[in-house]
Amino acid sequence: MNDKVGCDIRESLDKISSQMRRDYSESLRELNLHVGQDKLLARLWLGDGITQMQLCEHLKCEPPTVTNMVKSLEQNGFIYRKRDEQDARVMRIFLTDKGKELEKPVDCKWKQQQEKLLHSMSPEDLLLLRQLMKRLEKNLF
Amino acid sequence: MNDKVGCDIRESLDKISSQMRRDYSESLRELNLHVGQDKLLARLWLGDGITQMQLCEHLKCEPPTVTNMVKSLEQNGFIYRKRDEQDARVMRIFLTDKGKELEKPVDCKWKQQQEKLLHSMSPEDLLLLRQLMKRLEKNLF
DNA sequence: GTGATATAGTTAGTCCGCTAAATATATTTT
């Protein structure tokens, strides 16, 4: 019975995250962006000029994933790359004006989705849910 | 502040599901399986001979996704396809012995991951968490 | 300074998702 509950939780988790991904993906398409790219840009909005390795760490993904995302974002004119002057191995990533302009609309889409997800949840529910989720998170790392 | 909490929840959700996917993916590799294929097989273990369309519905994904997964599973000898005799458009999917044999080891991997995820959670925590997750789920559909 | 090792990023190739468009077969309409 306990097992059943655990099973449900994992299924819920999968359902929620894949559905959110689908919704969000559709929503970002209007901005000519793909899921995941928004997180990369969000890191740059905090401060650009960082290296691909730093993006890897932040996004918790492997180097080839960043290479591809950066390539796509560059081709779409949202960012540009500059080789580091001290260390010729590293590439530093900068936002173009077009990339900077995306901050507001992306934030807006994000908030819309969040509202949909958390609709009808009271502050107490949210606090509780967050605490539980944080515990799950800790279990995985 | 409420916003901050909501934001954390979504980030937690993303982190948890992507980390679980990573872990599970690695775990399935030993069985020569990929993430998602286990869910397709799990449906077949309940009863095979169903159509790709039915798999689509069950897995909540699009037809081309099923086509590709089925192709890969067939090439690895876990399933085979047979054209329906009444309706020549539909393909019915059956488990091979090799595919049937996967049920136990996959279940074992699944349980291992579940235990890791839910470690240290009391039955009350789990019940509460499940209720909250069900509410989130409802919000998305 | 030369050789071994470490680090940053790329390339090739795979799978899961998707969309758009094509194919093949059924069914419905006229």
Next chain:
DNA sequence: AAAATATATTTAGCGGACTAACTATATCAC
């Protein structure tokens, strides 16, 4: 019966994720 429409699946092509193997540059050790 022929034409129009609907359904099941496939193909082509893309992006995000990965691994394995590669290149280029830096650093460390001798």
